[in-house]
Amino acid sequence: AGVAAAEKIKVAAIYTLPVEQQWISRIHKALNAAAEGGAIEYVYSENVANTDYERVMREYAEAGQQLIVGEVFGLERAARSVAADYPETAFLMGSSFGPVAPNFSVFDNWIHEPSYLTGMIAGAMTESNTIGMVGGYAIPEVNRLMHAFMDGARDVNPDVKFLVNFIDSWYDPPKAKEAAFAMMDAGADIMYAERFGVADAAVERGVKAIGNVIDTSLDYPDTILASALWHMEPTINRAIEAVAQGTFEAADYGQYSFMQYGGGSLIADPELVPAEVLEKVAEKEREILDGMFRVNVNDASPVSN
Amino acid sequence: MQIEPRQSQNPLIGLLIPVASALVALALAAIPLAFAGADIGAAYQQMWQGVFGSRFAFTEMLTRATPLIFTGLAAAIAFQARLWNIGAEGQLYLGALAAVWVGTGMIDGPQVLMIPLVIFAGAVAGGLGMVGPAYLRTRFGADEVVTSLLLNFIILIFVQMMLEGPFKDPMGLGWPQSEPILDSAALPKLIEKTRIHSGLILALVCAVVAQVMLTRSTWGFRVRAVGANPAAARHAGINVNRTLMGVAMISGALAGLAGVSEVAGLKGYLTADLSPGFGYTGIVVAMLAGLSPVGVVISALFIASVFVGADSMSRAMGVSSYLADLTVALSLICVIVGGFFGRFRIRFGQGAAA
């Protein structure tokens, strides 16, 4: 084990979408950081079709990669069977299902907690009591954050109404923008920006927006009230460490996306959000961190009301 | 400069040209490789390894080729009748949807019953997906290029709707995917621990049958006649509309079988990202094969080899994986240009020397 510690861990990532996609960018960023820190040697394949995913997994496993990271939402079963064929390789996969011994661990972007908090800010600050939400596809990962956000908003403002729209693409900012425009026409004065394009529409109309997963406040000055950020570093670093020490085993790494572990965080703009709102949010944040408050998880597809 | 058809078909040229085209394509692929700063010699070696380097690699290539054979046949048969079916992608999904509809527990029975049933359901669903555009063409004159193309979008959205609605797997933790195909309805694997499945056998059988039917049967005769000159075909007593509807059904059915094969042979359940454009690539496969069913098999294997090889190479060399598609595109263009030089020669000047 002493010898191994000096050597870099070989890590490969397989993404079904390009690395700019918000969700994937967080994994990519954490792995890049680990690579820069010298702990790992990192390679990746992006935009891998689901049909090809299994082959890529096997190729990386055959090539001697020690840790393989990715997302297997469309091919849960196949991925697990590949992992079973390579028990020496560690797999850490975004998944809706549980881990499988001995080597298949799972994670997910559990940032419903900060989403709830951003919802509180939005609920407190909307004047029209109408909030617009534009999503890509109505999948659990998206739905649960939207619901947490809606719960947070209703918590502080029971009268708030939501407009919900899915654009049927992960990557069509012009289309997302159009959906956002339509909502603002329908009275939304705060936009929940799940996709690229929504905040752009908000900027054009001088409306405020709530960020998700990544921090875009610098790109949209005076627009982003707050964002629920996802940090993959706690998850990735734990996995790398476990591989390095030879202690990697099948586990659910989902919890490391919780606020408690630093996997999720809230960032709010004090220039835009009034202090009393921030105070109320901070209080709720403490409750969450102390385990006094649990944000509800709801994977159902959200609808306008 | 003049372009002239070659008079005699030199068999050596017929063999040499595809090889030369492939070599030129590989040479061209060196440009992006060099641009990305990769070791070119090693890259070619990796590419070869990626297809022929192991049993696994080779079966992967066959797995990738299987749906392309089906969609290639779908395009080849329709195009023979000048029925421009651009909707194989949608028909593929219809076939897959029908396969999971009957194959995930609606009924259960022994393999000998379930497998043909799933195949039949998928074929019929895919076929109906093309019968619609064909009907709109024969009845209203609505161009089938447009209708079949737009249907792709509609069907894909419809599949998403089904996967979030009635077809959603209650055990899928909310993810929009169908329930798994029953074991009795799944197409058997051909080799354990690989992904290659009996869909490939079905595809090869379809290709042979299509070849025989097109060249040997009166049905194939009618199809070719309607495609080459519908007015003369009608004048000669061939029922053009009925022939077109039949072709539409069969073409769509073949595309539907691609869906069945992917879902019941490979993945086991349906998601909305089942196909990375197999339907569209099928058109390329068919045209590359000169619309010959047996040729479709060869060109599908070729396209799959280039893709799988280049994809694997891009990973081994650490260059962007978009290189795989780029190499396929370059190969495709080189091969069609090569085909041109097989059929024609270019003469310069007055050519009085002869």
Place this chain on the structure above:
Amino acid sequence: MMDILQIFLSESFWAASLRIATPLIFGVMGALLCERAGVLNLGIEGIFAAGAMAGWMAVWLGAPLWLGVGAAACAGAFFGALHATLTVPLGLSQHVSGLGITMLATSSSYFLYRTALPDVTSPPRITPFQPLDWPVVSDIPFIGPVFFGQTALTWLALFTVLAVWWLLARTPLGVALKAVGDNPDAVNAQGLSVYGLRFGAVMAGSALMAIGGAFLTMSAFDAFFFGMVNGRGWICIALVIFASWRPGRALFGAILFGMFDALQVRLQTEAGAVVPSQVFLMTPYVLSIIALVLVARKADYPRALLQPWFKGQR
């Protein structure tokens, strides 16, 4: 019902329709030019991506916006020239060449983008075209926001329609283009170059398609994304046929499609609770097919479309 009426009365709906239609207008005009000259260009989907990437990349590297548009046009013309080389003098299958160009243009754009920007985690931005602020006219109710709140590229698109219409209806070159798409022998027998006309039409048409792509990254949005063309090119191929190869009808078709899409978004927001969102997502395509069936009659197809022509052969 009331709601739908309200949607149609709102100026933002019409502004959105025109905005959504803009890239389609460029694309459909480009496809129309190619097909009028007898060459089907299925490379459109890839040429959109190449234009989106080239225009954006040029601006990102520091070029002014209009130079970016020029770069996009050049990228389009380049792929157009490739398609023309394969399909015109060599007479290769227009289907295969077109789909090959789509693969090539798309993958080389992505490859270049990724090789140039290997480590981005969020897409780099440029300052895109801004809505024009016309004096006085912008303040006219309704008309003002619908037309005068658009960016320069939308205006360019509308101008392109006018230019293509004029070209085809009023100029000798247009007459020759129409003729070469109908019967290349007619053009050849009159001493004009079939190859030259087709080459020019395909290059110019492809340049227009690429500008449509550039609209996506330089006006509708400010960054380049993988897959952001999202089928818009294919829609253009459908629209050209819907329009019976006429510029005016093509404009109408593009705006109609834009309307369907703008309507879809609004209906989904309003009624998403009772009907699955996909029902609305489908509507533009379903309505397009219905529209086609309603207008379908013996459209005057360019008779030489898809037919290769070789000099000195019959």
Place this chain on the structure above:
Amino acid sequence: MEKEIVLALRGLTKRFGPVTAADDINLTLHRGEVLALLGENGAGKTTLMNMLFGHYTPDAGHVEVSDFKGGMLRLPPGHPQAAIDAGIGMVHQHFTLAENLNVVDNILLGAEPLFAFRRDQKAAREKVRKLMEDTGLHVPMGARVGELSVGERQRVEILKALFRETRILVLDEPTAVLTPQEADGLFAALSAIVKRGLSVIFISHKMREVLSFSDRIAVLRHGVKVGEMATEDADRAAIARMMVGAETVQPERDSLVPGAPILAFEDVHLRGEGARAGLKGASFTLHEGEILGIAGVSGNGQTALAQIISGLAVPERGAVILNGTPVTAASPAAMIAAGVGRIPEDRHHDGVISAMSVAENMVLERLDDPEIQNRGFLNKPAMKANAERLSREYDVRGPGISARATLLSGGNIQKLILARVLDRAPKLILANQPTRGLDFGAAGEVGRRLLAARREGAGVILISEDLDEILQLADRILVMHSGQLIETDSRDRAAIGLLMAGQAA
């Protein structure tokens, strides 16, 4: 006294693979001269003219035109623009018209500067109108060419060739699709221009026109120029001998007593397509062993008549009785089954599938025949045997039975269709313009075949614009005008011509 030479072909040679379509051909043309170029189908006439005009690049030889100053100018090979600039105009055997453009646009195509912001339509129309006046060739200027009749299209072709300061006019079978009247009108108009110095090369298979219009005759055979003579020294037999290399005989109609009726039209009405007349109360009866000639200018209802007999349409009003049973549904297959043989007017469009082989085209109408197929599978040896036999019996010449039909010449395509139709011993034959574009050897063969079928007891409907042909073959003559049929006993060309023009005899 010899007039100045305006055009000289020097040793033009063109090979297509093994075929030498033109072999070292020399030819000169003088100012104000009309040269007729004759030869069998496939002799190389079109090929020669295509080299002259720059469509084909010759393998050897070149073209010279006078440069107005007494010298000769060598044209660059393969360059139509150069030929046009040198004052050569060509009327192509197969129309080179854009059907989606109107008449004026077709004429102006290439004649005006390409890169202009707008066109001077008014001046152009005026110029075209004047040309029409001068030549007597009138066509509606604004009409789309796709909507014109073949005769009108031919006129557009000629106007197109004359529009640009033409001093040498090449006409490749300009009258193949014209009525005799139209042809006469054309030659009258051309004669006037020839008097003003126009030189003409024209290709035709119609001996009458050649003898009356040309000054000199050149004959090609198998790509070789086999002779040249002044028209005044020529006669039909001599020309024919030179063309074919042997004596030719014209078909003779022996007298027969017609049998039972096989087809009757009773007050049949059918709407026409586009500008063409349909049928407006056509009635007639056809008997076994009888050739019924339908004379008339194309576009007067012939198409509708042919469509009904072909099974492509049914009457809107009136009755068609075939073998004693009324025809109620449009079905080509039913017509074939009832023993109707159809020779379509447009052989390329309706007659053959040119991308398929000769053998396949020969069984096109009998796909259900057990001799050809067995349980839906083609009997290839039988198809081959069938094709070989028919090729032999009907003298279909070409690259072979497995070659695509597109490689056959027009005459051979016609023979292929004849073979396919006549071999089934039809009881009723519809022959629609069966000899268009054929050399007179081939045309004679068609006539002989129709007469032979008649002798076997078949009834024949012969639709033709060629009055000579009708007079030669038909037992009874009906004249078609404006959708109506008038029977005439007259055998007088002038009288029938009047009926064709819609005037009572």
